[in-house]
Amino acid sequence: MSFPIKLAFILSATVLLLTSGVNLANICEPDYLDWTVVEPFLTSKCVICHDDDWAAGGVNMAHPETYTAGDEPLVRLYDADSSPLYTVCVDVPEVSLRGADHTLMLTAEELTLLREWIDTGGYFIGY
Ligand code: HEC
Secondary structure, three states, rough: OOHHHHHHHHHHHHHHHHHHHHHHHHHOOOOOOOHHHHHHHHHHHOOOOOOOOHHHOOOOOOHHHOOOOOOOOOOOOOOHOOOOOHHHOOOOOOOOOOOHHHHHHOOHHHHHHHHHHHHHOOOOOOO
């Protein structure tokens, strides 16, 4: 091979390597949010009332492994819009008797994380 051809070869190989490197990075990036992302704010903002002792409204959030249990689970995997754990935080209650307005508890960013955590099915990963 002559030098210019070698150079062209090396250059194109480098470009190929670099672009495939970027693609690899995308593939390796997890496409779900795991428990460690939502744990800090769920624990500090929700479990205080929904703990073993009080379990406000009959809801106990102290044990994440139970969120999906029962006929009316708190979390329906991959479906935040039908998961009470999420909807209670975004739907303004129709009846004003509710003790705690849950729509004021989480920041917009936390709501997005909560939604993504349920919708991407990263549920038990990291727990
Ligand atoms: C200040 C105490 C308090 C905090 C903090 C709190 N809750 Fe509640 N939660 C209640 C009470 C009381 C009820 C039952 C009465 C009602 O529906 O408001 C309830 C009810 C619920 C219900 C059942 C709703 C329904 O429609 O049946 C869910 C789900 C829930 N909370 C999730 C959460 C989540 C998620 C958080 C954190 C963002 C949270 N709660 C923080 C007091 C609290």
